[in-house]
Amino acid sequence: MNLIKIGKFIADCRKSKNITQEQLAEKLYITDRAVSKWERGLSLPDADKMLDLCSILDINVNELLNGEKINMKDYEKKTEELLVELSRQEEKKNKRLMMDMWMILIIAVIFYIGILTISCITLEEGPLLGTIIVISTFTFIAACFYALKLEVDAGYYECHNCHHRFTPTYFEALITPHVHTTRFLKCPKCGKRTWSKKTMTK
Ligand SMILES: [Zn+2]
Known part of the structure; x- marks a missing residue:
């Protein structure tokens, strides 16, 4: 899993929604420092914040963890890659x-x-x-x-x-x-x- 890519993707999605790090943090009941850490690729959002974050940014968890928008055509392949990666990390x-x-x-x-x-x-x-x-x-x-x-x-x-x-x-x-x-x-x-x-x- 590429934290830098994920962080950049979160930042891009946030900016395209015209919300600041502070506003995003407020919506998720976390500190803006946590958001800044995600965006710099220093940490991954906690599992219990992922769904809320995705719904705010209008993406799905698969896209979040891949760090990019996924075409329907590539969806299955990307999901498989993600599952393999998660199991490797575990x-x-x-x-x-x-x-x-x-x-x-x-x-x-x-x-x-x-x-x-x-x-x-x-x-x-x-x-x-x-x-x-x-x-x-x-x-x-x-x-x-x-x-x-x-x-x-x-x-x-x-x-x-x-x-x-x-x-x-x-x-x-x-x-x-x-x-x-x-x-x-x-x-x-x-x-x-x-x-x-x-x-x-x-
Ligand atoms: Zn048994």
Whole structure:
């Protein structure tokens, strides 16, 4: 998705409607700085503002995200391109989340083992050592929970039986057995419990 092109398109449509950035912002209940950011290609309108923005500018979401007016003749092709692009972006975002998850887990394990080893070697048994063990254990558990949250947020799990792709609750993900990122989850569609593989797109 080309943010610069989209921004220029928003600015052009706005000018052809003879409205200022301030007036557009007012109609959408946002700041004119947000509008200016879109038009400079620094950000994309939030999903909940897109429909209102399109109706004010007399365009559709497909045209907005393509950054140009679309002929009826090209419509199907452009829609397909847009869907492919959106799915590619989702995949990229989810892969990044999974990378973050692994980084957090690896760092947490290294720190946890490191702190415990160093403290046990250098400190006498006593309240200080006890406190360090308790705090580092809680921190380690918190990091594991956060990593689990990232893993559940990234992508979907695919039911082995009906191939429906779904997102489990954190609690479900926490209590079900898993091997690597494949989890033994109950499918909300067919109701069967299967070893559901992680996928990055819907
Ligand atoms: Zn299923």
